[in-house]
Amino acid sequence: MVVKNKSGQIALNIIFTLLTIAAVAPFLLLVSSSFTDEATLVRDGYSFLPGKFSLDAYIYLFQSSMKIVKGYGITILVTLIGTVLSVLFTTLFAYPLSRKEFPFRYFFSFFVFFTMLFNGGLVPSYMMWTQTFHIKNTLWALIFPGLLMNGFYIIMMRSFFNANIPDALVEAARIDGCGEYGILWKIVLPLSKPMMATISLMVGLGYWNDWMNSLYYITDEKLFSIQAILNTIISNIQFLQSSQGSSVASGAAADLPSVGIRMAIAVIGILPILVIYPFFQKYFVKGIVVGGVKG
Amino acid sequence: MKKVIKKVAALISVLAIVTSFVACGGSGSNAGNASKGQATGKTEGTDKITDVNVCIPTVYDLQDAQKVEDAINKITEERYGIHMILSFVATGNWQQQSNLLLTGSEVDVIASFITPLSTYVKNGQFLALDDYYNNASDAFKALWPIEELKGTSIDGKIYAIPNLRNYGNYFGLNIDEEIAAEFGIQDGQKLTMEDIDQFLRGAHEKYPDRYALAPQGGTTLIGQWSWDGLGDEKYLGVLPDCGQTTTVQNLFDTDDFREFCTWARKWYQDGLIMQDILSNTQPWQTLIGSKKAVSCFDNYAVNKVPGMIRTIVVDAWSASNSYAALSYAVNANTKVPEAAWKAMEILYTDQDVSILLNDGIEGTHYVKNSDGTISFPEGKTAADCGYGMADLYWVTPYSGNAYPLDVNGSSFFGDLKEFNQKTMKSQGFGFSFDTSSVVDQYTACINIMDKYYGALMAGTVDVDSTIEQANKEFEAAGLNDIIAAKQQQLDAYLGKN
Amino acid sequence: MAAVTAVSGKKRKRARRKMTLVLFSMMLPGLVYLLINNYMPMVGLLIAFKKYNYSAGIWGSEWCGFSNFTYLFKTQDAINIVRNTIGYNLVFILLGNVVAVAVAVMLNFLRGKMNKKIYQTVILIPFLISMVVVSYIVYAFLSQESGFLNKLIESFGGEKISWYTQAKYWPFIFVIVNLWKGFGYSSILYYATVIGIDSSLYEAATVDGANRWKQVVHVTLPGLKGTIITMVLLAIGRMFYSDFGLFYQVPMRSGLISSVTDTIDVFVYKGLTQLNDIGRASAAGFLQSVMGFLLVLTANYIVRKIDEENALF
Incomplete structure (x- = not known):
């Protein structure tokens, strides 16, 4: 549904331009300081235009660490596998929950919901994954623990099915002799593209931004994802800046990456998503069309 | 509500099954422990x-x-x-x-x-x-x-x-080599806090666009000074005077702490320290290196910092841990x-x-x-x-x-x-405080310490009134229990040795 | 006649059972995963009642009753910490959802593919930035000496403000940062629902002479109701939790303002870090979960009374 009159459209566009600026301006400050010469940054402070342009931070990052390129590889692989598995599991789980004729739907909804409130904590999860399933230092460690299914997405998906899949349609298909998997595949999924797109986006972002699993389950640096590498650099800085470093030994304050480098680190982590997202969005928009046509 | 209770009951039974599953895993790992000796014997x-x-x-x-x-x-x-x-x-x-x-x-x-x-x-x-x-x-x-x-x-x-x-560690002031030379200060020279005060003011006058004093550990002038936390780096109960006493005291009641904070306060008020020290993100090496600061407190032993000289305020001593x-x-x-x-x-x-x-x-x-x-x-x-x-x-x-x-x-x-x-070793050398008998008080006091310690050590707040306020909170949170426990453990430790 | 219905009833029953089984088979992979990933570690909640010994493990450690919980109540700040946690959460839930729904609705009114695409992409950027980096960005704005905001204030002839030492600014800063970081994400969640709303409903409304505002009130919002209720109920369940990064990293760990920055998570972290005391850490988590659980049960009960369709369970 769109607003048809011109002044309305102009007003909307103005609002969104403002929102866009609000969202992106702080990010631009970040980008700008990653391109600013370090000494200038210390002396003149932060500004939206680099006082003195410098690529030092990026050169430093890529020279000092080919790992960044490798890390991208790991991240992309994990994000792809994780997202596909996750959307598959989530959809298969959410669909029965949305069927009124499925007798255990309340129980399983509660079952899902319960996982969102209670968790055993890190240590028991860690012991289970490493001692029972032996996933430490494998690619699976970046995919399985925690991220694969999220109660929130299951419930979102269930609500979407509830609201958007007419019972009559399912019933009709059933009378036509269509099996449950067939109904899901031929009827439900095509109607659910917006939600599928949204959830893949959210799950994908979750995998892309995840560094916790690397922190807990990976000690072999070859398997570090890009975010894990970046996060390690930042947490080292924080450690060295706390007085703990100097209380253990003098001379502990080693070569700290400069502020510019920290900013560059952040930019490097986000940039690929900004590049990929619009392509992804194409499907997102397609999904919207399909969703709108239904009825 | 009844339905919910039923569900909870069902969930608990699921949990019970899962638990027994995990229990098996647990006993499995115990078996692993038992075979420990065997493996190494081989x-x-x-x-x-x-x-x-x-x-x-x-x-x-x-x-x-x-x-x-x-x-x-x-x-x-x-x-x-x-x-x-x-x-x-x-x-x-x-x-x-x-x-x-x-x-x-x-x-x-x-x-x-x-x-x-x-x-x-x-x-x-x-x-x-x-x-x-x-x-x-x-x-x-x-x-x-x-x-x-x-x-x-x-x-x-x-x-x-x-x-x-x-x-x-020695505790002293690191100074930019060139500026130290201008003021006639040599590497390894002993300085009093009065000397430092004089130097900082002189440097501030001569180089008004630089901070006379940069923070050491990110946001405080220095992490610790002449007090020994007895294995506890939150300093809840310390031996002051480089550990040359055996009476555990509240850090905020010691002269060592008060004196340092009073100097810091003066320097802060007179603009010798950056005003946003509490949120600083630049390490002192960068600040002095990029000519934004002149000096900084530091603890050190025999290692050098290129481009800087080191001075001594507190002679070398070693803490108990x-x-x-x-x-x-x-x-x-x-x-x-x-x-x-x-x-x-x-x-x-x-x-x-x-x-x-x-x-x-x-x-x-x-x-x-x-x-x-x-x-x-x-x-x-x-x-x-x-x-x-x-x-x-x-x-x-x-x-x-x-x-x-x-x-x-x-x-x-x-x-x-x-x-x-x-x-010189602290009297409590080798002692390490065991918090387990006073964890409740300890966690509460850590939060109070975090609130005031940095701010006082950076000179950003008034010394007397803040210490008074902090001590009130400490008392309510049970700092005295911690000090008593520390003292008791220390006495036992010293008696044994 | 009676026999026929009995037979068809049996048949129907069998068909029904088969359908249930097939539906259940769909859930199996997810079920196994949730059991492993979420339920198995819940055994670890036992740790909250044990004095955990690393070499003895979960089962071998001694029971210690409720002694792992006492530290949460002995502090003078207990009330303050709980107030902060709940207070911020309430504001975040309210403002966050209102803004997100508004943005989603407006996004739906927009014409033009290109600009829509750009807006959608850009408002998501803040969500992609990790909290540590957000803390750097906030610092770039608020730093007393080199911050962008103070430079701006100075250029208008104002006095520099010492943001990081004054508690009064921080409730606002937290709300702004939280809103900034989260609104794109929730807007898009809501948007996905909005575009799923049957367009014939709008047409019908238009035929009935409903203006734009009335369409929103009578078509869009009812369509969003389920999603909104779900989001709010879920947020209520996390009422006693807080975003650790936001309250710990963003204020640069400045101690002076802890009266407004300390939430339960921050307090527990500060108190227990270095102690490796997973018993007390689990105790805090356990309490947060139980409180949230009770809140949600109550809220869900109310929703169920009013509108059963949209209750969570």
Whole structure:
């Protein structure tokens, strides 16, 4: 549904331009300081235009660490596998929950919901994954623990099915002799593209931004994802800046990456998503069309 | 509501099933423990090579760690039948990762770091090492005579082996070399706080666009001064006066603390310190290096900072936990305790292994100089040479057999040992406070300490009124219980020794 | 006649059972995963009642009753910490959802593919930035000496403000940062629902002479109701939790303002870090979960009374 009159459209566009600026301006400050010469940054402070342009931070990052390129590889692989598995599991789980004729739907909804409130904590999860399933230092460690299914997405998906899949349609298909998997595949999924797109986006972002699993389950640096590498650099800085470093030994304050480098680190982590997202969005928009046509 | 209760009941029964599943896993791992002795017995009898996992903190990105590990294993497999698997954990991740590693048997030798040794021991995380130490090689015993290991013992048992660092510190002011020369201050000169006051004011006048005094640890002028926290780096109950007393006191009631804060307050009010010190993100090296600051308080031993001179305000002394603050221990859950101890001995006494572990591979990670020091390869630094551990001599198990870095000078490790030998020790030396009887009070007081300590040490708040306010909160939170417990434990410790 | 219905009833029953089984088979992979990933570690909640010994493990450690919980109540700040946690959460839930729904609705009114695409992409950027980096960005704005905001204030002739030492600014800063970081994400969640709303409903409304505002009130919002209720109920369940990064990293760990920055998570972290005390850490988590659980049960009960269709369970 769109607003048809011109002044309305102009007003909307103005609002969104403002929102866009609000969202992106702080990010631009970040980008700008990653391109600013370090000494200038210390002396003149932060500004939206680099006082003195410098690529030092990026050169430093890529020279000092080919790992960044490798890390991208790991991240992309994990994000792809994780997202596909996750959307598959989530959809298969959410669909029965949305069927009124499925007798255990309340129980399983509660079952899902319960996982969102209670968790055993890190240590028991860690012991289970490493001692029972032996996933430490494998690619699976970046995919399985925690991220694969999220109660929130299951419930979102269930609500979407509830609201958007007419019972009559399912019933009709059933009378036509269509099996449950067939109904899901031929009827439900095509109607659910917006939600599928949204959830893949959210799950994908979750995998892309995840560094916790690397922190807990990976000690072999070859398997570090890009975010894990970046996060390690930042947490080292924080450690060295706390007085703990100097209380253990003098001379502990080693070569700290400069502020510019920290900013560059952040930019490097986000940039690929900004590049990929619009392509992804194409499907997102397609999904919207399909969703709108239904009825 | 009834429905919900039913559901909860159903869930609980599911949980019960799952629990029994996990219980099986648990008993499985117990069986693993039981066979511990057997496994190691085998290794001693035959030439079988035993894997030992060693976990070491680092602050650098060590891309070539695998190469170094391979080189080390070439030596250790042949000489000792031990294959070391080294994992380097970033200091920033240390707390989290080391704690997880210790839940199982993934690691055998691990640094005791950040968390106080007494806490590790009370948590049952480390193995007592006395028996192993008694059977250790002479070389190892010569390196660490039993008296020295008092510093890493808890309740009379050895739980860790210290590494080579400075166990004590001078406390003084680092000053930009050129500016120090202008004011006629020399390296190693003794200064009083009045001298420093005079210097800071002079420097401020001459260089008004620079901060006279930069913060040391990010956001405070200096992390600690002349008080000993007795193994507790939150300083809830301290021995003031460089630990030359045995009465535990509230830090905020000591003259040492008040005096330092009063100076800091004066300097802050007179604009000698940056006004946003509490949220500063620039390290002092950068601030002084980029000519934004003139000087900074620091604690140090024999190492130098290029471009700066060091002065002395508080003569060198060593705090009670100085040996234990970074030491190496054996995981209580290890399946190969004997091999783990052997690995420990190798790391401390085998020179070839030491050189590899500390400095990396010659030609790739360092070049030798004629005076016996080493430098990073042309154009490289510790951060980007691929294996910068040489800069972290204070982290590895034992760097004394390796080459010192050029900035520290050829006699560095000798100087360091000498410094450690003659440094004044706190009366509570070797004591490590066990918080377990007062954890409730302790957690509450930590939060109060975090609120005021930094702010007072940076001079950003009024000294008298803030201390009064803090003490009120401390009293309510039970600081006196902590002090009493500390005193009691200390007295018991001193009586035993 | 009766026999026929009985037979067809049996048949129907069998068909029904088969359908249930097939539906259940769909859920199996997810079910196994949730059991492993979420339920198995719940055994660890036992740790909250044990004095955890690393070499003894979960089963071997001694029971210690409720002694792991006492530290949460002995502090004078207990009330303050709980107030902060709940207070911020309430504001975040309210403002966050109102803004997100508004943005989603407006996005739906927009014409033009290109600009829509750009807006959608850009408002998501803040969500992609990790909290540590957000803390750097906030610092770039608020730093007393080199911050962008103070430079701006100065250029208008104002006095520099010492943001990081004055508690009064921080409730606002937290709300702004939280809103900034989260609104794109929730907007898109809502948007996905909005575009799923049957367009014939709008047409019908238009035929009935409903203006734009009335369409929103009578078509869009009812369409969003389920999603909104779900989001709010879920947020209520996390009422006693807080975004650790936001309250710990963003204020640069400045102690002076802790009266407004300390939430339960921050307090527990500050108190227990270095102690490796997983017993007390689990105790805090356990309490947060139980409180949240009770709140949600109550809220869900109310929703169920009013509108059963949209209750969570």
